[in-house]
Amino acid sequence: MAETTAAPNAGQNTSRRVKFVITRQDTPETKPYTEEFDLPYRPGMNVISALMEIQRNPVNAEGGSTAPVCWESNCLEEVCGACSMVINGKPRQACSALVDQLEQPVRIAPMSTFPVVRDLVIDRSRMFNALKKVKAWIPIDGTYDLGAGPRMPEKKRQWAYELSKCMTCGVCLQACPNVNDKTDFIGPAALSQVRLFNAHPTGEMNADDRLDMLMEGSDGIEGCGNSQNCVRACPKGIPLTTSIAELNKQTTKRMFKRWFAQ
Amino acid sequence: MKGYYARKVHSLLGLIPISLFLIEHAITNFAAYEGGPEGFRDAVRLLNDLPLVFFLELFAIWLPLLFHGVYGLYIAYQAQPNLGHFKTERNWRFVMQRITGVIAFIFIIWHVYTTRFQITLGNTTHDELGGWMHNIVTQPGFFVFFLVGVIATTFHFANGVWAFFVSWGITVGPRAQRISSYICLGLFVVVTAMFLMSLFAFRSAEFADTASVITTTLHTMIG
């Protein structure tokens, strides 16, 4: 698809240039500022290859030499989540953001819902802490062999597999109007993982512990305000709002159970 | 009070009793459209003949509204709207739920002060409310404020009922939430229409007769 639109310009590749406006920040404490870059166009280039070009030749649009822009990336195929940033206003993965499909100038900024370490590098620790908090794992270790676990019905496995695609990229937290400095909301990703691990036949044994974690403190499931931006933004198509509503049901039941059955 | 349980109380009170009261309020007012001054007076009398009406008002209206309203302001304050980058219908509704909540908060305080509180002060009576309302809504500024306040409140109510079903895990999947959206849209249209029809009824000449007597009092009260 991209090739056909790019083809008519193929002859003038050498002259065609792409403008980038990048929000930079030198240290976690200093103020962010923007810097413009004017890069040679290459067919099929994406935002990561553009950043690599700046790394090779760290010169800004005014021709001044500058520090190369810092970013993070690993897989380069939208499965690790490391390269998430805000591209033309939308949080997404830089490695799958093809320049041919982006409006220009391409505006790039860090996902500032998270602490910015430097330039486009952010600290996603809160997401991993959230997974720890809700015990997003299946406990199978014991002092003796616990034996084989129960099997999972195929139908359930199919939808659970979709939830397991989460790469903790943070896009859904950046998209959420209720994840910010004024709230402690844990965010959609960890909530959906609770649904995943509560659906697992072995993980189910700790279902109540996970639900309790969503009902105590000030960072629980109540932080959701139904803007439903998360489900629109998730690059993995994870049905986050279905997970959240399902957990609303599970926590409501848990609340009544705690009141009347104990 | 913070956290899960505070939010659950906020959510429950939004539906029971506040939304139920709003529907009741729409039905009572509709008597002004259907039955004119007599019909409206009878509808108001019917309510005030309820047993323990003071406690009903206190526990079914004032206290729930106070908690829901104040906590609602706090929830609204916590949001960081991003409509600029996510122009979806649901995100619009998220933002509007908060804006209309704040408008409803201001509107309800003003509305209660100019009606129910004036009865407490002895400036009007339950039986004279129809004429009293006529004098308020025939002033263009107040009428516009009424229109804005009513529509904001009914939007907040209808979208709130939709959110309630999500908050309690009743509508879980996208299809259920879509169908519930249509039902709540219907609710919005019907309740808004009822309120607007009664507002226009209060403006009619019918209600003016009872009004002339109290005009002077009202003018000294609310300008």
Ligand code: HEM
């Ligand atoms: C006529 C009066 C009102 C009615 C009928 C009403 C009704 C409702 C209902 C049914 C909900 C849904 C609860 C849920 O999300 O589970 C709600 C939510 C909400 N209400 Fe009200 N409300 C009223 C007044 C107010 C006022 C005065 C405020 C003050 C700002 C307010 C702020 C909010 C907020 C911020 C929410 C959103 C909760 C969320 O979606 O996360 N409400 N309301």
Ligand code: SF4
């Ligand atoms: S749920 Fe989707 S958007 Fe959120 S962290 Fe996981 S993959 Fe990223």
Ligand code: FES
């Ligand atoms: S580098 Fe792994 S998702 Fe982009």
